[in-house]
Amino acid sequence: MQDNQGFYGPLQYSQGWLWAGLALLALLLGWYxxxxxxxxxxxxxxxxxxxxxxxxxxxxxxxxxxxxxAVGAGAAxxxxxxxxxxxxxxxxxxxxxxxxxxxxxxxxxxxxLHRHPLASTAEAxxxxxxxxxxxxxxxxxxxxxxxxxxxxxxxx
Numbered sequence: 001m002q003d004n005q006g007f008y009g010p011l012q013y014s015q016g017w018l019w020a021g022l023a024l025l026a027l028l029l030g031w032y033x034x035x036x037x038x039x040x041x042x043x044x045x046x047x048x049x050x051x052x053x054x055x056x057x058x059x060x061x062x063x064x065x066x067x068x069x070a071v072g073a074g075a076a077x078x079x080x081x082x083x084x085x086x087x088x089x090x091x092x093x094x095x096x097x098x099x100x101x102x103x104x105x106x107x108x109x110x111x112x113l114h115r116h117p118l119a120s121t122a123e124a125x126x127x128x129x130x131x132x133x134x135x136x137x138x139x140x141x142x143x144x145x146x147x148x149x150x151x152x153x154x155x156x
Contacts, residue, residue: 057156061155065153067092127144128147
């Protein structure tokens, strides 16, 4: 018996193998791209501009003293409640400290103000605090306004 069924050429690979190989190649290139991008040196951050103190401290003091007087007048006229007036006075003292020193005092807690070298600001804000957060009866707005005025005036 002779087994001669003909000559068969090599079998062709399935299309799935071609796509699997290309996918592996794409994964390998993606991995190298990820490693390259994630390990490269970053650009140095742009330095923040340095704080420049105000050129005319007397005019700045006068402006804040006028704002403090306006809050006191608004409270006396009944336009602002006592608590709102105390909050505004505290904010004015903090903003003045920021404008003079560059320290972001309006965003600091009282404890942070005490830890920072802003002793007069921390003292003034601590005297105004009971009017902002304390229980009724609140301290007089005129007393807190005078505390704020003293904090602004004593700055040199």
